[in-house]
Amino acid sequence: MANSMPNTKPKTKANTEPYRKVKITMWDDPKFRALSSLPPSGQSLFIYLLTGPFTGIIPGLFKAGRAAMAEELGWDGEAFDLALDEAITLGLVKFDPKARIFWLPNAAKHNPPGSINVVKSWGRAFELLPDCDLKLEAWKSLKSACYGVSEAIGLAFDKAIPLPKAMPSPLPSGIQKAVSSKQILKPEREHIARDQPVGNFPCFQPVGEVLDKFRMYPGWTPLPGFCDRAIAWGHKLDRLTPYSPPQLRQFCDYWIPEDTLRFQEQWEMTFAKSLEHQAMKKFNET
Structure with a gap:
């Protein structure tokens, strides 16, 4: 009787909990857009940040402007910021307003990479994101998620996505004063x-x-x-x-x-x- 291979893949919520696939093109579908709009709320915004058209191939990490997203949702800027504050306060979302990077910390845990090729596809998308502290934080979390799946996928991550730079330090006050305010x-x-x-x-x-x-x-x-x-x-x-x-x-x-x-x-x-x-x-x- 042949020995069955043991399942060495660690269990994650993505393996054990039910989930559904959602196409981001849903948001541009004419019939979907004809439905009554989502009211401004923390839950509405979180669903949009998870599945919206600004998302990319890296789970939970993408670049987008607040105003552009508010315009897509049909919300005014103040309502969007209030909803975003809810999600940030609960730790569901992190946002760098200068780099305009959104990071959903739990996204990689619930959507771990299924293969080495998936991790390789993240490389160029990650490189194009502006360097900042939040990008570095996301890199650490993504790396941990990859090694949590398997050592091979973790090593593929190390090769495909090198360590990003942190946010540059402010210029010394003397240099700042030397730059013309008009510039x-x-x-x-x-x-x-x-x-x-x-x-x-x-x-x-x-x-x-x-x-x-x-x-x-x-x-x-x-x-x-x-x-x-x-x-x-x-x-x-x-x-x-x-x-x-x-x-x-x-x-x-x-x-x-x-x-x-x-x-x-x-x-x-x-x-x-x-x-x-x-x-x-x-x-x-x-």
């Missing part, structure tokens, strides 16, 4: 002045508006006549004080890390929508 804060855009109406509202004639798309930058402000335009767009703002300096700073700080290009008018529309949401939230709380 640091200069927005990536070109200014083209014009004297013509904005959108379909001929009564508004701002001078010096930017024709090209640009990324958000420190010191950005809406052009004169912003409140009238916002009201014409259907947003309910106070004509006397449509926004405060802290609200403007908060808006800029939120969007600066995001790699999002928009026209001046589009940024103003986004700002108006954010102001209206804040006003409605404050009203509901009173």
Whole structure:
């Protein structure tokens, strides 16, 4: 009677617990998109981070911007951040806002690599992620998960994915002062002045508006006549004080890390929508 080979593969939750395969193309399926949208919540966001279109071949590790994901979900930025804070607080998600890297620590435990070729396929995807402390933390966890499956897969990981660099240390204060503030804060855009109406509202004639798309930058402000335009767009703002300096700073700080290009008018529309949401939230709380 032939001796049966012992099963040396360690048991994991992925081996013993029921699971289902979900295709990320689900999110772009016309019928799925026709369904009522997910409401902003921690659970909704976690499901999206596990299965959404921004995910890659490495379980739980990918690059994405908060604003881009919020836009895909149809949520405003504040609602997205609240949901993300829930997941981060519980340790389900980790996020580096500068590198824009998301890491779901338990993903590799529940989705361990099934073969050496799978680990090899991770190599290029991991290399393309920006180096930062979170990437290094994910590397350690992924390596542990690979060795937890078998020594062969662990060795394949060592060969395919070398140790990443940690987050670089800040420049000494003397060097920082030697760099011109214009070099640091200069927005990536070109200014083209014009004297013509904005959108379909001929009564508004701002001078010096930017024709090209640009990324958000420190010191950005809406052009004169912003409140009238916002009201014409259907947003309910106070004509006397449509926004405060802290609200403007908060808006800029939120969007600066995001790699999002928009026209001046589009940024103003986004700002108006954010102001209206804040006003409605404050009203509901009173």
